């Protein structure tokens with residue numbers, strides 16, 4: 001049996017959220033840059049998945065998009081096959097299979113989906129976080145910059161970071177709209193005056209704004225308080241699940 005570390009109470013950690021301070025304020029997370037073989041594999045896989053994600057709406061099969069999730073017209077195209085509202089029974093079967101698969105997969109392999117394939121992780125850790133490291137440096141330098149007074153260096157770094165984040169958020173916002181209404185419709189919206197298609201223009205702005213908010217500020221809170229899969233982890237994992245955990249016995253007090 002593992003020896004108990006006298007400096008820690010192995011039960012106490014359950015009483016508080018690591019991302020909330022004692023006074024209830026947000027405890028900002030400064031993750032250190034990661035390196036290693038698995039991180040390299042994750043990076044390669046993220047390139048592949050991001051490439052698929054960004055090309056999905058542009059691929060045409062028999063004159064139709066390869067992927068389309070048009071909830072407004074209730075028309076879904078998955079891998080080139082068209083689904084209408086009358087195909088809902090198929091959707092129910094698919095969802096049931098998906099749910100059982102997800103539960104079994106998580107019980108055995110833990111949070112592999114979260115760490116390797118979820119779009120939230122792909123964008124946060126493989127795109128936005130890397131840009132942040134490039135502009136502001138590793139965790140300690142980011143903390144020093146955030147806690148320090150406003151200087152020319154701080155204004156420039158924060159300004160450049162926000163500008164790059166805004167451009168990428170706009171890209172993701174347009175991508176999501178392309179999945180919802182199709183590439184041609186998005187092209188039409190961006191080539192017209194906003195007043196000619198107000199709903200489309202507001203949709204583009206809203207999605208871009210949401211992504212900017214999530215990846216600039218909300219970050220890991222999306223997994224903690226919004227994502228249903230994240231909230232279910234407590235009941236989906238058991239002692240035999242593969243999980244990356246902090247070893248408080250070996251770690252610092």
Ligand code: SF4
Pocket residue numbers: 113114115118119120121222223224227228229230231
């Ligand atoms: S908790 Fe949800 S949002 Fe977060 S990584 Fe997992 S699936 Fe994605």
